[in-house]
Amino acid sequence: MSLTEITARIRAAEMAAQRPEGSVTLIAVSKVQPLERIEAVLEEGHRIFGENYVQESLGKWPPLRERFADVSLHMIGPLQSNKAKPAMELFDAIHTLDRPSLAKKIARMAKEGGSCPELFVQVNTGEEPQKAGVLPDDADAFIDDCRGMGLTLTGLMCIPPEEDDPRPHFEMLAKIAERTGLSGLSMGMSADFEEAIAAGATHVRVGSAIFGARDYGQR
Ligand SMILES: *Cc1c(COP(=O)(O)O)cnc(C)c1O
Numbered sequence: 001m002s003l004t005e006i007t008a009r010i011r012a013a014e015m016a017a018q019r020p021e022g023s024v025t026l027i028a029v030s031k032v033q034p035l036e037r038i039e040a041v042l043e044e045g046h047r048i049f050g051e052n053y054v055q056e057s058l059g060k061w062p063p064l065r066e067r068f069a070d071v072s073l074h075m076i077g078p079l080q081s082n083k084a085k086p087a088m089e090l091f092d093a094i095h096t097l098d099r100p101s102l103a104k105k106i107a108r109m110a111k112e113g114g115s116c117p118e119l120f121v122q123v124n125t126g127e128e129p130q131k132a133g134v135l136p137d138d139a140d141a142f143i144d145d146c147r148g149m150g151l152t153l154t155g156l157m158c159i160p161p162e163e164d165d166p167r168p169h170f171e172m173l174a175k176i177a178e179r180t181g182l183s184g185l186s187m188g189m190s191a192d193f194e195e196a197i198a199a200g201a202t203h204v205r206v207g208s209a210i211f212g213a214r215d216y217g218q219r
Contacts (some may be wrong), residue, residue: 001209003044003134010204013197024197025072028118029189029207031056032104037211042068050095050205052077054087076157078132083104085121091150095157095205098132100145101189118154119148120186120203123176125169126161132160136172143180155184155202166192170199173196191197 010024014135017058017088030038038049038060047070051057057073067072075091078098080190084105089093097103121143124133134142146153155178160169170187176184177185177200190209197204208214 003046003210005205008211009194010197013194017200024201025203027076027186027203027205028210029076029205030211031077031179031207032214033207041210042071043132044168046047047072048072050074050076050207051091054079054083054090057090072192074203074205078172080181082180085109086215089112091117093120093154096122096136097134097146097153098122098124102141103146103149103151107146107151116151116190118184119146119151120155120157120184121153122157122159122174125158125159126164128161129163130160131200132135134207136176139176142184153182154183155186157186157203159189159204160187160192167195167199170196170201174200 011021014021014024020137025048027048027050028041031052035061051073058172061073072092073090074093074095075087076095079087079094079096079102081102088109097119122133123139124131124135127135143153156173158163158169158173160166173187174185186202186203188201188204193206
């Protein structure tokens with residue numbers, strides 16, 4: 001599917017949900033995609049991209065940023081604390097703030113550096129042991145803690161369990177955001193971004209539907 005088609009489907013989903021046109025930001029998830037495919041999407045004029053790995057992004061994006069102005073990069077993969085510094089320098093947004101030790105580190109570096117990426121707290125709505133994110137029951141307290149450290153939060157992020165109907169997860173995330181006064185909702189991927197928009201997503205993270213299937217063997 002093309003970028004144009006995905007954008008059209010996003011606009012249609014906004015309309016169906018009676019939401020303003022352009023209220024949903026499309027993050028094109030380019031992890032492990034070959035450079036030609038990313039360049040093609042940049043040539044089409046898209047500038048907002050998502051990546052999962054700091055190391056891969058450091059190799060890939062600084063040269064692309066020299067050729068294409070105004071690229072906005074979103075970190076959507078789990079963030080190790082020892083990669084927090086390069087991640088803060090490279091990314092405009094981090095969607096995977098999920099633990100106090102990482103929050104502390106980011107708060108300290110934001111103070112030292114005088115700037116901070118936009119921050120989303122990842123919530124493990126399916127309470128899956130292998131998945132990152134704070135548990136739903138711990139979300140409010142963690143959000144309070146982050147604010148207490150001086151961090152400004154943009155919103156929440158979730159990745160519903162693959163086998164579940166994603167809608168209750170999107171609705172749960174929207175509810176937590178509402179009661180904690182957060183306006184950003186990073187939710188919805190290739191298979192379910194329209195449902196996410198219906199539930200209030202402000203940022204959808206779409207990879208394979210734009211770029212084609214990922215080939216991890218090529219890395
Ligand atoms: C890879 C990834 C995506 C994109 O997934 P697709 O199914 O290819 O759209 C979105 N969000 C996160 C957190 C991801 O890791």
